[in-house]
Amino acid sequence: MTKPETPLLAADIIIELNDRPGxxxxxxxxxxxxxxxxxxxxxxxxxxxxxxxxMREAREETALRVKLRALLGLYSDPARDPRGHTVSAVCVAEATGEPRAQDDARHLAIFAPEALPEPLAFDHARILDHFRRYRETGLITPLWSPDSLDNV
Structure with missing residues (x-):
């Protein structure tokens, strides 16, 4: 029997540096x-x-030990990753200290959420827009509305 093909699962982490202004x-x-x-x-x-x-990926890519605060959402658009169908669970975390680029990171930088660099990979512009709204309101942005489910 052949094993069914399923999407890959990823964990992404929006890391807020709580020891810095803003x-x-x-x-x-x-x-x-x-x-x-x-x-x-x-x-x-x-x-x-x-x-x-x-938490492992945060440490491997940024050298930071993070404290997870919230699950921002699950992102599952089959076209979100050009390498293949990947579902990402996006967490919001906090950390203190000096991050360093490690592992798969060519460079690392710190940004205000309203002043992001370009280009952003994958669907990270959409995810970071949801994060900004979460940070302003404390509410998780619905990933779909009842009307949008009519197209599924």
């Missing part, structure tokens, strides 16, 4: 295609919980 966020510039600036993150290993993968 609580800026950490983005990495990807070392490998697709290129661009991105939220730190990566694939969940078999047998690993999503929250553990998020």
């Amino acid at each position: 609580r800026p966020i950490v983005l990495i510039e990807r070392r490998y295609p697709p290129l661009g600036w991105a939220i730190p993150g990566g694939f969940v290993d078999v047998g690993e919980r999503i929250e553990a993968a998020a």
Whole structure:
């Protein structure tokens, strides 16, 4: 029997630096295609919980130990990753200290959420827009409306 093909699962982490004015966020510039600036993150290993993968990926890419605060959402558009169908669980986390580019990160920089670099990889512009609204209101942005489900 052949194993069914399913989407890959990723954990991405929006890291707020709480020890800096304005609580800026950490983005990495990807070392490998697709290129661009991105939220730190990566694939969940078999047998690993999503929250553990998020904390591991944050440490591997930014050298920061993070404290997870919220699940911003699940992003599952089959076209969001040009390498193949990937579903991402996006967490909001906080950290203190000096981040360093490591692992898959070519560079790392700190940005105010309202002043982001370009280009952003994947669907990270959409995700960071949801994050800005979450930060302003404390509410998670619905990823769909009842009307949009009519097209599913």
